[in-house]
Each structure stands twice: as structure tokens, then as C-alpha cells.
Amino acid sequence: MIAIVDCNSFYAACERLFKPSLHGKPVVVLSNNDGCIVSRSDEAKALGIQMAGPYYQHKKEIEKNKVAVFSSNYNLYGDISWRVMETLRILSPEVEVYSVDESFLDLGGIEENKLQEYALFVKHTTELWTGIPVSIGIAPSKVLSKVANKLAKKNKVATGGVMILQTPEQQKEALQNTPVADIWGIGGASVKKLALYHINTGWDLRNMSEGWARKNLGGVVGVRLIKELRGEPCIEMKDQLETKKMIGTARMFGKPVYEMQDLREAVATYISRVAEKLRRQSSAAKTITVFLVTNDYSQTYAYKPATSSLYTILPVATSLTHVLIAHAMPLVEGLYRKGSKYLKAGVLLSDIVPDGAVQFNLFQKPSLQSEKKLMAMIDNVNYGMRHDLIKFAGAGTKRNWKMRQEHSSRCFTTRWTE
DNA sequence: TCTGGGGTCCTAGGACCC
């Protein structure tokens, strides 16, 4: 059996940890740049505030209902997430961290009649040690465990936050009560398609044939989904040591920018971030993509962002920030059009290889040990102090493009000064 | 005036090889 442990309203719960007066009150957390609502406490959900809705559209009702508003504080959420996952790793032999607020547990070693007891133990211990409430769904496959989790969350009082789908009858009932849109792996495009076939619940979908799924539901992806719904596990527990195949950073600007210099600084800053992430997993990258997002039709009040991108392939894979910056700047220059209004920029590293196995090039000098040492020093200082205490001059100092964060809480658990 | 960020997996189709 597989369990999924999912933190309830995770970001909102983190903010409440350090402001206990907000327990039982509506709380929302905004995305970067204070753009969208990305986390809501139950009380905020009850007010009808939609997930991923633009903040400014809800501002009136938020103020009227005295909803507590927070900008996103990823230092805080990252650290609390780490505490939750460490707790799960202590309580359970095999943990796959799936996202910042969710982990799958392999319960292969637990006797089937002890599952309920075990799940309650995990839930209570996690909540006691970290202060973050969680819900747990257990079933023979990952997709069914997600179904169970959703039902546990929906009926917290009746289920105690734990739901187990063990017997075929339990699975049938659960799927009959689950709209197809709530199934893990079914997104907006599929919901529309399924409606044409009068497939409305998880149970309807479960009863379709594999041949039908192969033809109409994304090929092998659809087949796997049907099998998982029938309780036949097809999505394996993932090895946590796998390295990322793409690493990217992209940000909306606090306000639109028009000058190439601002774009160059922003891109150099983002390169510094991705290079850090790259070094953290001991990799090097061979391909850099830079993209810029414009909105040139604002006279009509239409929000129609357009993305343009360029990439370059390096002669030798690297993780040195200054080398990556040097290769990224010409891409910015190639993309820039004077007079355009830029909303966002981003960089993406791909063709990622282990740093110890970089294929050298006859005509290029490999990175010097001293350069690698320099990177390690910079990472160390920035990790211990503040993430941009040491930075490259190309990243600029004025930061005209810096994102808006008007409701930020402090980094309670990661900065002594705060 | 204002709409996030970071990923994965898969397929179709083009280009190319012998």
C-alpha cells in the first residue's frame, strides 16, 4: 500500500505557526509579486475566495472580511517543509518527497490491519513535532491514494484526516464520489474531452478500456492512469537521488521595464540563482536558454503576454556563474527590441550532466580548480548569510525590476536577524 | 495598474543515416 501525506493549506499554515492569533481566522498567501492567491486557510475557502485568482480582483472582499494577507516567504516554507519531511523520514522507511507539501510513503512493510493505527500515529507525530496539520490517504496505487487523500481533506471531521481505500467496495464508493476533474493526472483539457464521452466521475473513467485510453487520453499516460484507478500500481516510487534534467528561474518584474540594462541585470541575477541550484546537485549544464516576456498591446487593456527565447550550446558543460553569465548576455542582446514593454525574464539550463563527468573539448581549457573553489566559497557565504550577499557586478545594484512583496512575514527559522 | 514559479513526461514530425 502507498500513502500520501499532504499538508493542509501549507503556506497559510506556516504563516499561522508564528502568528497563533490567526488560528480559526481566514488567511491567504500570495504568489510572487503579490499577483495571485496561492494558499487559503479553510476559513478563506469558506468565503469563496478562489485558488489562483488574481489578488486585485478579490481585494475588496478580502479587506471587508479582514482576511490576513501574506506575500510568499519561500525561506520560511522551505525550512518548515524540511522539518515535515525529516519527521516523515524518521517515521517511515521509504519516503518520496513529491512537492513542497506532499510525500508518498511506501507502506509495504506495514500489516494491512495496522494501517489505520499507523496513519494516525504519523499524522499526530507530524503535527506535534512541526505544528503543521496533515491529511493522509492510503491505497494500493498512487492515483488512488490521492483520491483517498482528497476525500480525507474534504471530510476532516468524519474521517479524522485519514482515509484508507483497501477493499474494492471502498474504492468503488470513493471513485463514484470523485469528479473526474479531481483525479490526479486529469487537467482541464482532458475534462472537456471526457465530458463528450459522458465520463463524469472517477468510476466512469475507471471502467473505460485500456485501448480507449491509449487512443483518447494521451497514449501510455492514459493507460497507466486507468490501471492505477483499478488499483494496479504503475507509477513507481521515485528515487530521491535523481538529479534534475532542467533547472530554471523566471520572475515577473515589480513593474514593466524598457531598458536593455535592466534586462541584462535581471538575467545575470537569475543565472546566479540557477548556477547555485546546479552546483547544489553537483551538475554542469551545456545549454542555456534565455526568455523574455513582453506585453505590447496594453493600449487595448488586453493582457496578452508574448514570449520570445534564444538558446546557446556551450563548448563545454559548466557550473561557473561567470561563464554562464558571459554566454547569456549576447542572448539578451539578441532578443531585445527597443520600445517593447518587458514584464518578465527567465533562464533555463538543460543538457545537464554530472560535474565529475564533463566531456572536455580539445580546444577549450577545462574550468580551473581555483574557479570551482571560488564558487564553493561564494555559495557558502551566501547560504550562511543572505542569498545575495556576494554577487556578480553584472547582476546590478539598483534592481529597478525587483518584485513587489508588500505583505512579507519574517524568516523566523532561517535568519538570526529576523 | 494589476494575473506565479518550477518542474516532468510524452508525442508527432522533420531530418538524417545506411
Add this chain to the structure above:
DNA sequence: TCTGGGGTCCTAGGACCC
């Protein structure tokens, strides 16, 4: 009038997740 078979690699783009 008629024009093979078997394969690889790459890219763009779709769909999805939280």
C-alpha cells in the same frame, strides 16, 4: 506507370502537477 525498409536523434509543443 512505377520509387524500400528500418532505424536514430532532435525539437516544438501539449498536458499535467503543486
